[in-house]
Amino acid sequence: MAIPQAIQRRGFRKWYERELLVGHSHLVLLLLSALTLLGGMEAFSQPDGQRWLMGSCVLVAAAIGLWALRRYLFLLTRAEHIANQAVCPQCQAYGRWVVEPQAAVPRETEGTASDEGAPAQMRVCCRGCGWRWQIEW
Numbered sequence: 001m002a003i004p005q006a007i008q009r010r011g012f013r014k015w016y017e018r019e020l021l022v023g024h025s026h027l028v029l030l031l032l033s034a035l036t037l038l039g040g041m042e043a044f045s046q047p048d049g050q051r052w053l054m055g056s057c058v059l060v061a062a063a064i065g066l067w068a069l070r071r072y073l074f075l076l077t078r079a080e081h082i083a084n085q086a087v088c089p090q091c092q093a094y095g096r097w098v099v100e101p102q103a104a105v106p107r108e109t110e111g112t113a114s115d116e117g118a119p120a121q122m123r124v125c126c127r128g129c130g131w132r133w134q135i136e137w
Ligand SMILES: [Zn+2]
Pocket: 088, 089, 090, 091, 092, 093, 126, 127, 128, 129, 130, 131
């Protein structure tokens, strides 16, 4: 689900909370992968063990751990980037806004060359004072 639709559906605070939970679940996966990696390395060093099995276990744990680290950093960075723009410039209320439905512009619809690499934006409206501004991610 795209970010504007997800925020429209749940509200910003619930969306943000959910992003942090999902991000930190990847951190837990990273820690489990590190434990598996250490256990596999120790078992790999045993002379009577099945070295090919422990070697493949170490490789799989390392791959999962790298993916989990990358995903963790991506989710938290994106959530923080949006949260840093979530304060209403007019009344300073945090996270009390709604996404304006037709104004959410997905990245793919911008076709000009100058817009490539430009961040996607959504237009939001403060529920307290009605101020409108853009949030990009
Ligand atoms: Zn406001």
